[in-house]
Structures are given as C-alpha cells and as structure tokens.
Amino acid sequence: MAFIFKRTAGLTEKPTHYCPGCSHGIVHRLVAESLEELGLLGRTVGVASVGCSVFSYEYFNCDMHQAPHGRAPAVATGIKRVLPHNTVFTYQGDGDLASIGTAEIVHAAHRGEKITTIFINNANYGMTGGQMAPTTLPHQKTTTCPLGRDPESTGMPLRVSEMISTIDGAAFVERVSVDSPSAVRNAKSAILKAFRCQIEGKGFSMVEVLSSCPTNLNLKPSEAMRWVRENMVPYYPLGNFRSPKGGE
Amino acid sequence: MNRVLMKGNEAIAKAAIISGCRYFFGYPITPQNEIPEYMAREMHKVGGVFLQSESEIAAINMVYGASGSGGRVMTSSSSPGIALKQEGISYIASAELPCVIVNMMRSGPGLGGIQPSQADYFQVTRGGGNGDYRVISYAPASVQESVELVNRAFRVSEKYRIPAMIAGDGMIGQMMEPVDFSGIEELDRVERPWAATGTDSHPGRNVISTLMLEPSSLESHNVKLKAKHDLIESEEAMYETYNMDGAEVVLVAYGTTSRIVKNTISALESHGVKAGLIRPITLWPFPKQAFSKIPSGCKLVMSVEMSMGQMIDDVEIALGGRFISAFYGKAGGVVPTPSDIVDAVISNLEVI
Ligand SMILES: Cc1ncc(C[n+]2csc(CCOP(=O)(O)OP(=O)(O)O)c2C)c(N)n1
Ligand code: SF4
Numbered sequence: 001m002a003f004i005f006k007r008t009a010g011l012t013e014k015p016t017h018y019c020p021g022c023s024h025g026i027v028h029r030l031v032a033e034s035l036e037e038l039g040l041l042g043r044t045v046g047v048a049s050v051g052c053s054v055f056s057y058e059y060f061n062c063d064m065h066q067a068p069h070g071r072a073p074a075v076a077t078g079i080k081r082v083l084p085h086n087t088v089f090t091y092q093g094d095g096d097l098a099s100i101g102t103a104e105i106v107h108a109a110h111r112g113e114k115i116t117t118i119f120i121n122n123a124n125y126g127m128t129g130g131q132m133a134p135t136t137l138p139h140q141k142t143t144t145c146p147l148g149r150d151p152e153s154t155g156m157p158l159r160v161s162e163m164i165s166t167i168d169g170a171a172f173v174e175r176v177s178v179d180s181p182s183a184v185r186n187a188k189s190a191i192l193k194a195f196r197c198q199i200e201g202k203g204f205s206m207v208e209v210l211s212s213c214p215t216n217l218n219l220k221p222s223e224a225m226r227w228v229r230e231n232m233v234p235y236y237p238l239g240n241f242r243s244p245k246g247g248e
Numbered sequence: 249m250n251r252v253l254m255k256g257n258e259a260i261a262k263a264a265i266i267s268g269c270r271y272f273f274g275y276p277i278t279p280q281n282e283i284p285e286y287m288a289r290e291m292h293k294v295g296g297v298f299l300q301s302e303s304e305i306a307a308i309n310m311v312y313g314a315s316g317s318g319g320r321v322m323t324s325s326s327s328p329g330i331a332l333k334q335e336g337i338s339y340i341a342s343a344e345l346p347c348v349i350v351n352m353m354r355s356g357p358g359l360g361g362i363q364p365s366q367a368d369y370f371q372v373t374r375g376g377g378n379g380d381y382r383v384i385s386y387a388p389a390s391v392q393e394s395v396e397l398v399n400r401a402f403r404v405s406e407k408y409r410i411p412a413m414i415a416g417d418g419m420i421g422q423m424m425e426p427v428d429f430s431g432i433e434e435l436d437r438v439e440r441p442w443a444a445t446g447t448d449s450h451p452g453r454n455v456i457s458t459l460m461l462e463p464s465s466l467e468s469h470n471v472k473l474k475a476k477h478d479l480i481e482s483e484e485a486m487y488e489t490y491n492m493d494g495a496e497v498v499l500v501a502y503g504t505t506s507r508i509v510k511n512t513i514s515a516l517e518s519h520g521v522k523a524g525l526i527r528p529i530t531l532w533p534f535p536k537q538a539f540s541k542i543p544s545g546c547k548l549v550m551s552v553e554m555s556m557g558q559m560i561d562d563v564e565i566a567l568g569g570r571f572i573s574a575f576y577g578k579a580g581g582v583v584p585t586p587s588d589i590v591d592a593v594i595s596n597l598e599v600i
C-alpha cells in the first residue's frame with residue numbers, strides 16, 4: 001500500500017495549543033515538511049518569538065531558541081554567526097515583527113543575514129487578546145480600536161513585504177496566504193524556496209503568510225479564512241517581491 | 249615581565265581575545281568605543297566574528313543567540329546602552345547562558361555626560377531587567393586588574409552559566425597604564441551539551457527558553473537560580489583591604505575611587521587620623537566578609553563613590569548597625585580629590 005499522507009518528522013508529537021482553525025498550525029506543518037524534505041532537520045536551529053507561536057519550540061522537531069518580543073532576528077543573527085553552516089529560521093507574528101521588532105527585522109535583512117523568516121500576518125495581536133497590530137486593516141475593530149482602526153490617528157497598515165523588498169540584503173521575499181488548498185500549496189513552495197535561498201547563501205529570505213485568527217476575529221474558522229481572502233488579500237497583494245538573480 | 253603601555257579599553261578587548269572570546273557584538277557609545285574598534289581590527293585575525301549591531305538591544309540579543317549556540321561571546325557598552333541591554337541580560341540569566349558584558353560607566357541619569365562615574369552601581373548589582381536574577385560584577389581599579397578580571401569573568405561565567413559584567417568607570421577605560429598579559433590564558437573549552445547547535449551534533453533536542461507558564465515550574469527555576477546565587481556569594485566574592493590594622497576610620501571604595509582613597513590615607517595620617525580601606529572587587533556578590541575585619545575601635549565607616557550614594561546601601565547592610573556610617577560622593581563626572589575626602593572624614597569625625 002502506498003503512503004499518500006503521513007505525519008512529518010519535522011514536528012514533535014506534542015499536540016499544539018492553537019485555537020481551532022488558526023493558521024499557525026497549517027504554517028507549522030509547511031515549515032516542518034520543508035525542513036524535512038530538504039534534509040535540514042538535524043542542522044537547523046529555529047527561533048521562536050513572543051506571541052501565540054511562542055511555544056513553537058515545543059512543536060518543531062529541531063533545536064530551538066526562544067527570543068524576547070521582536071528580537072528573534074537578532075537572536076538568529078547570533079546563532080547564524082556561530083553556526084554558519086546550519087539553517088536558522090525565525091517564526092514571528094505581526095505584532096512581534098512589524099511593531100516591537102521592526103528595527104531587528106529591517107537590519108537583519110539589511111545585513112543580508114543568511115536566515116529565513118516566516119512572518120505570520122493575522123492582522124492582530126493574538127496572544128494578548130486581539131489588540132490592534134500595525135497590520136490591522138482600516139476600520140477593522142480590535143480591542144484597542146473598538147470603533148475600527150482610524151488611519152488618521154493610527155496610520156495605514158504596514159506592508160512589510162513591500163518594505164523589506166526595497167532592502168538590498170533581502171534575497172527572497174514572497175507573500176502567500178493559506179486560505180485555500182491551492183494557496184497552501186503556493187505557500188509551501190515559497191517556504192521551500194526561502195530555505196533553498198538560505199542554503200545557497202544568497203542572503204536574507206522571508207515569507208509573509210496571510211493568516212486567520214478566528215478567535216479574535218470572532219468568526220468561525222471557515223468564515224475567518226474567507227475574511228482573509230476578501231479583506232486582507234486586496235490590501236496585501238500575494239506574490240513574489242524579490243528572488244535571487246539567476247535563481248527562482 | 250613583558251609590559252606594554254595600553255589604554256584600558258583596548259587592553260580589555262585584547263584580554264577577551266586571548267581568553268578565547270570569538271564573538272563580539274556591540275554598538276558605539278563613549279567612553280568605550282576603543283573596545284569595538286579593537287575587536288573590528290583584531291577579531292578576524294583569530295577567525296572570530298565582530299559585528300556592529302543596529303542597537304544595544306540587538307547586540308545583547310545577538311549575544312543571547314551566540315551563547316545559546318555555544319559561542320564564547322562578549323559585548324560592551326556604557327550606562328545608557330547597558331540600560332537598553334537589560335531586557336536581554338534578564339533572558340540570558342534566566343536561560344543560564346555564559347557571556348561577558350563590559351560597562352564603562354559614564355554619568356547620568358538620562359543621556360547624562362561622558363565623564364567617568366559610578367552611578368550604575370544599582371544597575372550593575374540590582375539589574376534593570378525583570379525578575380529574580382543576578383549578574384556577577386567585577387570592578388577593576390587598574391588596567392592590569394581589568395585584563396585579569398576579563399579572563400576571570402569568562403571563566404566564572406562559564407563555570408556557573410551566568411552573565412558576568414566588568415563594571416569599570418570611564419576612567420579605567422580611558423587611562424593608559426603598563427600592562428602585562430603573561431597571566432592571561434586561553435580558557436579550556438567547557439563542554440556545552442545544552443547548546444542549540446542542531447540535533448545532528450548531540451542526542452535529543454536542545455531548546456533554549458525562558459518561558460515557564462506553570463507557576464510551580466517557574467518557582468522551581470527561581471529556587472534553582474537562588475541556590476546558584478548563594479553558591480556564588482560564598483565562593484566568588486573578592487575584595488582587597490589596605491591599612492586596616494587599628495584603623496579608626498575605614499573608607500569603602502571601588503574602581504578609580506579606591507585609588508584616590510589610597511592616596512588619602514597618608515594625608516589623613518598627617519592629620520592624626522589612622523584610616524584603612526576596604527575595596528570591593530566584586531560588586532555583586534558584595535564582599536560582606538571584608539567588613540568583619542573592621543577593628544572594634546573603629547569610629548567611622550565612610551563609603552566614597554562617584555555617585556550620589558548607591559554602594560552605601562550595601563555597606564550599611566554589611567555593617568548591620570555595628571559602626572557609624574557616612575557617605576561622601578561626587579557626581580556628574582566630577583572626580584573626588586584626596587583633599588575633598590580628607591575634609592569629609594574630618595568633618596564627619598567632628599560631629600560623632
Ligand atoms: C516586551 C514585551 N512586550 C509585550 C509583551 C506582551 N505580548 C505577548 S504576545 C504579544 C503580541 C503578539 O502578537 P503577534 O506577534 O501578532 O502574534 P500572535 O499572537 O498574533 O500570533 C504581546 C504584545 C511581551 N511579552 N513582551
Ligand atoms: S488567538 Fe488567534 S493567533 Fe492565537 S492561537 Fe488563537 S486563533 Fe491562533
């Protein structure tokens with residue numbers, strides 16, 4: 001009998017704590033499968049950030065290092081400088097990466113740090129109860145913009161992939177979504193490319209994943225996915241923003 | 249003895265490289281810039297890494313990652329920069345990782361000034377980071393002692409898996425003195441079976457983390473750290489005493505101030521006052537043991553600091569009310585002179 005689906009060796013057997021329908025679970029699986037398929041698990045160090053994915057160090061089946069809020073790219077830099085032949089990745093939410101940690105991510109990209117960042121954009125701060133993130137959409141209601149985000153006083157959502165792709169050290173930047181099976185397949189292919197970019201020493205690589213947080217959107221899982229498709233994708237266009245020259 | 253004339257900051261950087269430090273992450277701030285500059289010139293010659301980070305926050309987190317993956321690593325800064333590093337220092341202390349942090353103290357608060365100061369005593373002994381943790385702090389009084397303490401800081405930090413700090417005042421960093429490196433040795437490689445270096449290189453999965461949501465497991469972690477801190481207090485406190493036999497006045501001072509106080513002692517003698525000195529070399533653990541050496545006839549114990557009074561708190565705890573205590577300090581980058589200190593001692597003795 002041929003296997004068509006099995007547990008990936010990239011994840012431990014620990015059940016995740018994520019809410020039903022949360023994209024973190026899907027993206028964990030994609031990252032784990034990619035590391036397994038590329039044969040990297042034994043020489044990878046992942047950096048877990050602060051946010052709902054803080055416990056990702058219990059789920060990824062590789063060595064892991066937890067970082068302070070926003071600082072994962074700096075921690076990953078320290079690791080990569082000691083272990084230049086290992087694969088180093090950060091897994092960060094949008095509060096973590098696009099707010100408190102903007103300096104660290106911009107400068108890791110700027111140095112062309114040979115790390116891979118998986119950036120989960122779910123348009124809010126999940127872990128602390130659904131507050132406004134820099135990525136929250138205009139007029140989207142959160143607990144700290146209960147009347148809806150007012151761009152006049154809080155700015156327009158930050159388009160991180162566009163911003164990072166202006167930096168010379170960024171070798172690979174792509175925005176994907178996981179709101180449908182075909183989107184998930186595209187996301188996987190982008191994550192694989194990002195890791196390949198790192199192994200080939202091309203520079204900094206980042207995949208932004210538009211994600212759902214059904215709990216704080218107060219929507220059923222399937223409705224939350226539709227919300228991502230109908231509200232996030234128009235503001236955050238999917239696609240590749242940067243690829244290594246001569247490569248993919 | 250083969251002595252070379254060197255600036256304190258450069259000597260510290262050289263001692264770190266000789267000790268086997270191979271990773272340095274830092275951000276410029278006066279008066280410690282000669283340390284990153286020396287590292288930028290020299291680190292690559294020994295196959296090491298020098299990286300100028302975008303901020304002190306990034307630098308200490310690079311130290312966190314480098315130490316967690318097994319590197320022997322150092323960073324340096326000065327007061328406002330150390331304030332920014334406190335978040336990372338708390339994480340490194342909780343994760344029980346070794347590293348060396350140099351603080352060439354300047355005057356504050358706020359942006360303050362760039363002149364030497366000891367106003368970070370609270371910052372280097374109490375820490376500005378969150379939670380129950382400690383950092384070993386060494387306060388050198390000469391360039392020679394700075395290099396010896398850098399070597400020791402790496403060794404002790406690896407032995408106990410705890411951050412170690414060199415708490416120099418800006419004067420120590422900027423002054424030039426003859427220094428002999430013959431006693432500074434490359435440290436043996438301490439095994440780091442806990443390091444996150446990839447599962448191919450060790451059995452099982454290594455995870456560096458400071459998150460313990462379960463109160464009882466965090467409490468056990470705090471209790472474990474406390475036991476380590478107690479051990480360090482009993483094993484690692486360092487101090488020097490000077491002229492203590494029959495002293496009727498005991499001055500307590502560290503770093504540059506202790507050298508000025510030593511010069512004061514003969515001046516006090518000409519005023520008929522017999523004075524001695526206790527010089528803490530470790531600020532934490534504070535060398536309480538030294539205070540049992542105070543002669544019973546002592547009339548006054550005076551803490552002399554380049555601050556408005558910080559170490560005096562520890563001095564008074566160590567004295568436990570057994571002697572009369574006083575404080576004399578200068579701040580803002582003003583360095584006390586021997587005659588300032590003589591006057592302070594005499595006027596204190598007059599009111600006793
Ligand atoms: C220095 C610091 N500030 C604030 C927090 C509180 N905090 C924990 S998670 C979080 C938000 C994380 O949001 P995001 O990165 O979007 O991840 P998500 O939970 O949505 O997956 C915040 C503000 C913290 N732990 N540390
Ligand atoms: S709060 Fe949101 S981001 Fe966090 S686990 Fe639940 S669904 Fe996922």
